[in-house]
Amino acid sequence: MVIENTFLDKKQSQNSFVDKQLKYIQMAKPVDRFAAAVIDIISVVSPLILLLTSPMKKQILETTLLGQESEMVFWFVMSFIATFLVSLVYQTFFTYVYGATLGKMIFKLKVVNVWTHKNLSFSESLFRGFTWNVEALLLFIPTMGIMSHQQRRAFHDIIGESQVVCLREGGFSLSPTEFEKSFVKGVFSSIVVFFVVFLSSQVMTAFYLIKDYDYQAGLLEEQGDLCSSVGKAANTWPNENKSEAKRLSVAISLYSSGEISKDCLEQEADFAFSYNEDLDLANLAKAFVYSQQVEVSDAYLERICNIDSNSISCKLSKNIENWDEEGRHNFIKDIKKETPVFYKLWVVRDMVEQGEYRASLKLLNSLGVLSPVSSFVTSLKSKSYFGLNKIVEADLLSHSIYENSKKIAQMRISKWKCYNKLADSCTARTTEDCAVFTSLKSNDEVVQTGTFLTSLKLNMCSTNDLNEQKMILKKIARRTSSSKNLQYLNLFNNKSKIKLLNSLGKTTDEDLNKYTLLELVKENLNNQEMAKVVESWRGLTQDSLWHKIGNQIYNKSIYLNKSLAYNIGIDILEFDQKNLILNKPFYKQLVVLGYSLKKYKSAWDILKKIPQHKLFIPSRNIASTTKNYDKVKRSLSKRFGQQ
Amino acid sequence: MIFPLLNGILGFSKAPATWGLFFINLLFLIMSMEQPKSFELNMKKLFDDKYFVATQTNLYLDYMGKNQYLYGDLHKNLYKKAKSGSKDQIEILGQLAFKDKKFIDWALATKPYADVVAFEYWQKNIKEILYLQKTNMSYKMGVSLNDFSFARWFSYQFIHSGFMHFFGNMIFLLIFGCALEPVIGVFGFLLAYLGSGILGAGVFLLFSGPSVAPLVGASGAVSGIMALFALLYAHRKVKFIWFVGFSESLSGVVYLPAWISFFMWLVSDLAGFISSSEELGGIAYSAHLGGEMTGAIIGIILFFTRYGNWDDLFAHQDESSATKTIG
Structure with a gap:
C-alpha cells in the first residue's frame, strides 16, 4: 500500500480528478477506509476521549471501591456519553468542513454526497457520524456493507447519503466480488445464529432463576438472620441461666449448636476485645473459630489461662488440649449443674456423634428449656431416641420442630432420619421425613442444602431396575463434587458394588475417584x-x-x-x-x-x-x-x- | 498499534550512551530474575491468610479512627463503610493498609492490646515481610516514601518489575536514543535521560499519597527523552509504522509530525494521572509526566542554546524518501 506525507504538501483544491470522471465513481478501497479509521481512532479520537473521560474514570474507580453502585453506574454512563459525543463531534465537524477526517485525508479519501458528489451538508454529516458511532457499539458489524454493497457503501453511508471516494490515481476499488459478498453473508448468518442461541439460553436461565427465586431468597434470608440471632438469643435466655447470659457465652452456645456461623462468632469475639470484656471467653471463641489453624488456636488457648487460671474457660481449654479418649471422659465427668451451657452443648453434640445416646439424653434433659437453641436440642434428642430405637418418641420430637421451621430447616432436621429409614426399607419414602425431599427439582438445590445423599437414596428407591439405578448413580454423582453420596451403593450386592466402584474410580473427575475409593475400602x-x-x-x-x-x-x-x-x-x-x-x-x-x-x-x-x-x-x-x-x-x- | 520508526537502531559506536544504558538495565533485569522469590511467595501467603488480613484490617480501622486527619475523602468514606460492616470495603482497607507506612510504623511500635494473640501474630508476620523486602530488588533499589535517599533517585531507573516492563521501556529507549544521541551528544543525552528520571521520581513522590509502594522502571527517563525528541523534531516528518494485522493491507508506514506523538503521549499520561486516585498511591503516570516536562524543558534549553549537531538534525530528513512502500 502507498501512503504519502500530506502535511507539508500544498493544499489541494476541489478534486478535479473526480469532477472530470463523473461517470466513473472512484470508490475507496475497504482497506484504505479501515486504515484511515485506525489512524483516526488511535491518533486523534482516543487521546481526546481519554483526557475528557479521565475525571469520570476516577469517579468510577472511587465509587467502585466504596461500593456505591448507583453512582458508579451514573459515572459509567456519563463517560460513555462523553465518548460518544467526542467521536460524533469529530466525525461531523471534519466531514462537514473538510469532507474527510484526518485519517481519510492522510489516505487521500473523501466523503461526498452519493448523488451530487459534492461535500455533505451539516445534517448529512451529523446523521452519518451518529450512525457510524452506533455501528462502533455494534462492533462495526454493519460496516461490512462496504464489502457487499454495489457502491461499497456502509450503513452509515446510506443514512448519510454519502459515498467515500479515492482521490489518488490508481487507489480506487471496483465493486465487491462474489467472494466478498458470500463472505459477508456467511458472517451475518453466523452472527444471527449466535444471537438466537445466546438469547434462548438467557431466557431459559432467567426463567429458571425466577422460578427458583423464592427458594434462593429463603436461603439468603436464613443466612442473613443468623448473625442478628445472638442479641435476640441473649434477651430470651432462660432466667435460671441468666448469670451466664453474657452475649459472648450465648454466642458460643449458638455456635456449638450450629445456629450461627464462624464469622458471627468471630464478630462477637472482636466486639468483646474492643470493649475489653470477657477476654477469656473471647479468646476461647477465637480458638474455636481458628480450630483448623493449630498454631493460632493454641496461642488463644494458652492466653485464656494467662488471663484467669481459675476460669471455666481455662479448664475447658485444658480439657481440649488433651482431647483423646481419656480426655473425653474427663471432660464429661467435669460437667456439673453450673457448667456453662456452651460447654454442655459442645459435649452433647460429640456424645450423639459417638453414639452415646443414653448419656446424651440425660445431659439434654438436664439443660431444661433453652428456646434459642431449642431446635438444636430437640433434634439431638430426636436423634438420641432414634439411636435407642424409640422411633415413636423420635418422630414426635422431630415433628414438633418441623412444623414451625422453614423448608431448609425441615430438610436439615429430616435428612438423617429419612436416610436411615430408607436404609431399612424404601417404603419410608412416603413418610413425613422424606416427603420434603420429593419436591426438590434440581441437583443444585439438593447440594446446597447438604441433603444430596438422602435425595439420591430416594431416587434409587423409586426404581427397582438395577440399570436405571446405575444410570442415576453415574448421572448424579458425576454432576456434583459431592460424590460422597456413593454411600447409597449399599443397595447393591457386594460383587456388583465393587465392579461398579472400580469402573467409576477411573473417571477424569478426581473428586469422584476419591469418593469411590472411600467406598471401595469399606468392602471386603x-x-x-x-x-x-x-x-x-x-x-x-x-x-x-x-x-x-x-x-x-x-x-x-x-x-x-x-x-x-x-x-x-x-x-x-x-x-x-x-x-x-x-x-x-x-x-x-x-x-x-x-x-x-x-x-x-x-x-x-x-x-x-x-x-x-x-x-x-x-x-x-x-x-x-x-x-x-x-x-x-x-x-x-x-x-x-x-x- | 502505531509505532515510531525514526532512524532505526544504530550501532554502539554511534549511540554509546544509549546502548550503555540498555546494558545496565539488562544486567539489573538478570540480577532481579535470579533473586529468590521468597518475598513474593510470602506476600501471597499473607494475603491468602484471612486471619492475618482480618487482624490487619481491625488494626487499620483502629488507627484510622484515631488519625482521620491524615486521610483524604476516599479513605474516610472507606473507613465509614468498613465500620458499618461492609465486607467489600473491609477487604479493600485490609489491602490498602499494607501500603500505609505510618500505620505499619505505628502498629509495630505499639504494645499489643485487645486481641493480643492476633496483634502479636500480625506483628510477627509483618516483621518477616519487612525483612524479606530487603532481599527484593524493587525495594532495594526503588524509590518510595520509605527510602528516598539520593542514590535511590538514580537506582530506581535501572530496575524493572518484569520482562515486559523492561521490554516496553527499552524498545523506546533504543529507538529514541539512537535518534537523539547523534544530535545532542553523549553528555546531553545522559543529562536528559537521568535528569528526566530524577525529576520524574520527584513528581511521583509528590503525588504518591500515603503509599509506600516503590517506583521502579525507566519510564520517567524514557518519557523525558521522547518528549525531548518530539520538541526538537517538532515540525519534521517522523516515520511511524501502523499495524493491525499480519498482512500487507493491514499494516503500513505513515509520516506524521513529531509534535503529534508528543501530544498523544502527554494526553494519555495526563488522562491516566487524572483518572487515578492519589490516595491509592503508586501510580506511575505522575513519573511519566514529570519526565515529559523535564524532557520538554531540556529540549527548549537545547534549542535556544543550539547545543548539539543541529546540521545533522536537519540533514536527516530526506524528502525523496518521504514515500515508501512496505511489503
Whole structure:
C-alpha cells in the first residue's frame, strides 16, 4: 500500500480528478477506509476521549471501591456519553468542513454526497457520524456493507447519503466480488445464529432463576438472620441461666449448636476485645473459630489461662488440649449443674456423634428449656431416641420442630432420619421425613442444602431396575463434587458394588475417584485388590479427603497386611506434618506397629516427631492409643538414646 | 498499534550512551530474575491468610479512627463503610493498609492490646515481610516514601518489575536514543535521560499519597527523552509504522509530525494521572509526566542554546524518501 506525507504538501483544491470522471465513481478501497479509521481512532479520537473521560474514570474507580453502585453506574454512563459525543463531534465537524477526517485525508479519501458528489451538508454529516458511532457499539458489524454493497457503501453511508471516494490515481476499488459478498453473508448468518442461541439460553436461565427465586431468597434470608440471632438469643435466655447470659457465652452456645456461623462468632469475639470484656471467653471463641489453624488456636488457648487460671474457660481449654479418649471422659465427668451451657452443648453434640445416646439424653434433659437453641436440642434428642430405637418418641420430637421451621430447616432436621429409614426399607419414602425431599427439582438445590445423599437414596428407591439405578448413580454423582453420596451403593450386592466402584474410580473427575475409593475400602477386599486401591490412592492429590481415605485404608490394612499398613501410615504422617495435623494416638500406634515389624530406626524417628500439641482435632477414624506404647518407647529409647 | 520508526537502531559506536544504558538495565533485569522469590511467595501467603488480613484490617480501622486527619475523602468514606460492616470495603482497607507506612510504623511500635494473640501474630508476620523486602530488588533499589535517599533517585531507573516492563521501556529507549544521541551528544543525552528520571521520581513522590509502594522502571527517563525528541523534531516528518494485522493491507508506514506523538503521549499520561486516585498511591503516570516536562524543558534549553549537531538534525530528513512502500 502507498501512503504519502500530506502535511507539508500544498493544499489541494476541489478534486478535479473526480469532477472530470463523473461517470466513473472512484470508490475507496475497504482497506484504505479501515486504515484511515485506525489512524483516526488511535491518533486523534482516543487521546481526546481519554483526557475528557479521565475525571469520570476516577469517579468510577472511587465509587467502585466504596461500593456505591448507583453512582458508579451514573459515572459509567456519563463517560460513555462523553465518548460518544467526542467521536460524533469529530466525525461531523471534519466531514462537514473538510469532507474527510484526518485519517481519510492522510489516505487521500473523501466523503461526498452519493448523488451530487459534492461535500455533505451539516445534517448529512451529523446523521452519518451518529450512525457510524452506533455501528462502533455494534462492533462495526454493519460496516461490512462496504464489502457487499454495489457502491461499497456502509450503513452509515446510506443514512448519510454519502459515498467515500479515492482521490489518488490508481487507489480506487471496483465493486465487491462474489467472494466478498458470500463472505459477508456467511458472517451475518453466523452472527444471527449466535444471537438466537445466546438469547434462548438467557431466557431459559432467567426463567429458571425466577422460578427458583423464592427458594434462593429463603436461603439468603436464613443466612442473613443468623448473625442478628445472638442479641435476640441473649434477651430470651432462660432466667435460671441468666448469670451466664453474657452475649459472648450465648454466642458460643449458638455456635456449638450450629445456629450461627464462624464469622458471627468471630464478630462477637472482636466486639468483646474492643470493649475489653470477657477476654477469656473471647479468646476461647477465637480458638474455636481458628480450630483448623493449630498454631493460632493454641496461642488463644494458652492466653485464656494467662488471663484467669481459675476460669471455666481455662479448664475447658485444658480439657481440649488433651482431647483423646481419656480426655473425653474427663471432660464429661467435669460437667456439673453450673457448667456453662456452651460447654454442655459442645459435649452433647460429640456424645450423639459417638453414639452415646443414653448419656446424651440425660445431659439434654438436664439443660431444661433453652428456646434459642431449642431446635438444636430437640433434634439431638430426636436423634438420641432414634439411636435407642424409640422411633415413636423420635418422630414426635422431630415433628414438633418441623412444623414451625422453614423448608431448609425441615430438610436439615429430616435428612438423617429419612436416610436411615430408607436404609431399612424404601417404603419410608412416603413418610413425613422424606416427603420434603420429593419436591426438590434440581441437583443444585439438593447440594446446597447438604441433603444430596438422602435425595439420591430416594431416587434409587423409586426404581427397582438395577440399570436405571446405575444410570442415576453415574448421572448424579458425576454432576456434583459431592460424590460422597456413593454411600447409597449399599443397595447393591457386594460383587456388583465393587465392579461398579472400580469402573467409576477411573473417571477424569478426581473428586469422584476419591469418593469411590472411600467406598471401595469399606468392602471386603483381598490383598491384591487392596494393593490396587493403595496404588490409586497414592496417585491422587493430597488433601483432606485423601487423608480420610488413607486413614480408612490404614485401618483395614492393619488386619490384612501390616507392612502395607505401616507404609501407608508413613505417607499419612508426612501429610499430617505438612499440614500441622497433630494426631498423637495415631503416631503412637505407628511407632508400635513399626516396632512389631522390626523397623526400629523408622519407629524411633516417628517417636521423636510426636509433638507436644495443645488443641487436638479429634478424628473418629483413627484407632485408639495402643497399650504397648510405653514399653515400645522405653525399648527404643534404650536403643537410640534418650528422647 | 502505531509505532515510531525514526532512524532505526544504530550501532554502539554511534549511540554509546544509549546502548550503555540498555546494558545496565539488562544486567539489573538478570540480577532481579535470579533473586529468590521468597518475598513474593510470602506476600501471597499473607494475603491468602484471612486471619492475618482480618487482624490487619481491625488494626487499620483502629488507627484510622484515631488519625482521620491524615486521610483524604476516599479513605474516610472507606473507613465509614468498613465500620458499618461492609465486607467489600473491609477487604479493600485490609489491602490498602499494607501500603500505609505510618500505620505499619505505628502498629509495630505499639504494645499489643485487645486481641493480643492476633496483634502479636500480625506483628510477627509483618516483621518477616519487612525483612524479606530487603532481599527484593524493587525495594532495594526503588524509590518510595520509605527510602528516598539520593542514590535511590538514580537506582530506581535501572530496575524493572518484569520482562515486559523492561521490554516496553527499552524498545523506546533504543529507538529514541539512537535518534537523539547523534544530535545532542553523549553528555546531553545522559543529562536528559537521568535528569528526566530524577525529576520524574520527584513528581511521583509528590503525588504518591500515603503509599509506600516503590517506583521502579525507566519510564520517567524514557518519557523525558521522547518528549525531548518530539520538541526538537517538532515540525519534521517522523516515520511511524501502523499495524493491525499480519498482512500487507493491514499494516503500513505513515509520516506524521513529531509534535503529534508528543501530544498523544502527554494526553494519555495526563488522562491516566487524572483518572487515578492519589490516595491509592503508586501510580506511575505522575513519573511519566514529570519526565515529559523535564524532557520538554531540556529540549527548549537545547534549542535556544543550539547545543548539539543541529546540521545533522536537519540533514536527516530526506524528502525523496518521504514515500515508501512496505511489503
